[in-house]
Amino acid sequence: MNKFDTFKKGLFIENPIFVLLLGLCSALAITTSLTNALGMGMAVICVLIMSNVIISLLRKIIPNEIRIPVFIVIIATLVKCVQMLMNAFTPALYESLGVFIPLIVVNCIILGRAESFASKNGVVDSLLDALGMGLGYTFAVLVISFFRELIGTGGLSLFNPFDASQVIFQVQLFGDYSVSLFTQPAGAFITLGCILAFIQCLKIRKERKAKKVEEK
């Protein structure tokens, strides 16, 4: 597998949320607005890159029996750093993401990549894998929050994550017909369910086409 494939697979083919179904807790919770999703995505990318690089550097030193506790301590340290940095530089985002920043520690994506990729591959590959997976996560949460914000509030808005008063764009499309259910927890489950169904539908269609070609 060449370097570009390592990077690319996290985006679509092995998208952590839509395909591997990892890290759903945070993906469902923070997708109430595009800004939150973007902020969370950046936090996850930072932690994922650092943890993958550190773990792949240390992979020959860490004894196999206690690797999971070691990974978790490394990840917890990194998450705490990110949490403190976010508290200092993005206070508004820190407020609105709340407990889900420390909960990145138990996000299955990060431990999963450490266990299944970084502990077996070199630094460059691990870095690319982390970047791909992180961007895949960000892409997925952005898609979910796009639908939730659009249907739930009738408009879309994106603020600068580092400065909440700076509006990047804000549009109101159909405020009168918004379904506020979608900003609530129930809406998160339903949105993700529908997106997964759509992906499954595409997959089934692809398989059918492949079968037809074979029959011919």
Add this chain to the structure above:
Amino acid sequence: MELVSLFIGLTFVNNVVLSKFYAVCPLLGVSKKPKNALNMGYAVTFVIVIASIVTHILYHFVLVPLEITYLDLITFILVIASLVQFVEMFLKKTSPEIYKSMGVYLPLITTNCAVLGVALDNISANYNLIEATVAGLAVSVGFTIVIYLFATIRERLEIANVPESFKGTPIALITAGIMACALAGIAGLV
């Protein structure tokens, strides 16, 4: 009385799974059979209750006096990981069947958001030791109820005529969404 309302509030009204999305992974993973779901619920209950007591004591009697509260995440996750290891060893010795049927989801309790989430929530809500214990118990009872109900619904869904693209996880997620709607109905209770 306050403890009762805290308990009911965390079990039903603010059920962690359906309103805060803690522990969605095991909810989707282990809930194929109601029996497994119940076993998972018991294991998680044990871990959460003990973890909320231990983390509370560690935070208020070790981390705060030494002014090293920035080590909270690392301390908590180590406490949780060792508790899970203990449960794993215990189940392996006493009931290998349960141990086998739960498979990889048993060690994964470590990365169950509910355990760490409750510990962190207890700290940020400034509960005392008794309240923290009750909160831990309430959250885990709520988790067990939801995962058991969800497993029974999923068992029925297996034989239901679901559209092809909704089969499996999508319909499970939508079921969870409808359950969350039902719980939102009692939002004003406490």
